[in-house]
Amino acid sequence: MSIFGTVKVKNGQYRIKGDFHHVTPNTPIRNEDDGWKLMGVTNPRSMTYMHSYGGEAPFFESMSQGKILGTRCDDPDCRFKGTSYIPFRIHCPDCLTRNTIVDFTDICKNTAKVHTFMVCERSGAFNTLEKPIKFINVEFDGIDTILMSYLSIGEPKIGMRVVPIFRTVNPTYTITDLSWVKEGVPEEDLPEGFTYG
Numbered sequence: 001m002s003i004f005g006t007v008k009v010k011n012g013q014y015r016i017k018g019d020f021h022h023v024t025p026n027t028p029i030r031n032e033d034d035g036w037k038l039m040g041v042t043n044p045r046s047m048t049y050m051h052s053y054g055g056e057a058p059f060f061e062s063m064s065q066g067k068i069l070g071t072r073c074d075d076p077d078c079r080f081k082g083t084s085y086i087p088f089r090i091h092c093p094d095c096l097t098r099n100t101i102v103d104f105t106d107i108c109k110n111t112a113k114v115h116t117f118m119v120c121e122r123s124g125a126f127n128t129l130e131k132p133i134k135f136i137n138v139e140f141d142g143i144d145t146i147l148m149s150y151l152s153i154g155e156p157k158i159g160m161r162v163v164p165i166f167r168t169v170n171p172t173y174t175i176t177d178l179s180w181v182k183e184g185v186p187e188e189d190l191p192e193g194f195t196y197g
């Protein structure tokens with residue numbers, strides 16, 4: 001298989017390089033119990049999808065640097081001025097003005113608690129998290145929303161204090177670069193590639 005496609009932006013345009021889709025020969029699906037009659041075909045495909053982060057790009061960059069950026073509505077005319085968002089919301093859902101980007105890393109480190117949780121033994125296609133996946137909803141003091149994430153070390157309990165960890169070594173620039181552990185785990189015991197930031 002040739003190299004996967006890569007993209008950069010220059011002069012306001014996407015510049016793409018390499019192959020973005022690969023067609024692999026198909027194979028027949030036959031019925032062993034009925035004289036190997038043809039039932040269908042497999043269609044192996046692999047493709048590279050370009051996912052633009054738009055105004056959320058600073059959030060995905062910040063996790064790779066050990067930071068959690070959120071946003072806040074600072075519009076003086078908004079009835080809900082001061083509402084703070086993690087996860088990152090580009091615009092205020094109430095007045096629709098553009099929110100201010102705020103570094104909430106310290107609040108996350110010092111006040112994060114498990115609001116609720118869910119343990120999943122199975123996952124969807126392409127999910128790379130280790131199973132069982134301990135999904136946690138994380139709440140923070142002074143933040144008006146709850147963040148969906150996953151616990152890497154510890155058994156989740158409602159109200160449990162958790163601390164953020166970041167994939168700062170070979171980050172993927174996706175939401176899985178942010179995870180959580182119970183308090184007091186030595187940095188050397190964190191999952192490979194993760195640090196306290």
Ligand SMILES: [Zn+2]
Pocket residue numbers: 073074075078079080081092093094095096097
């Ligand atoms: Zn607003």
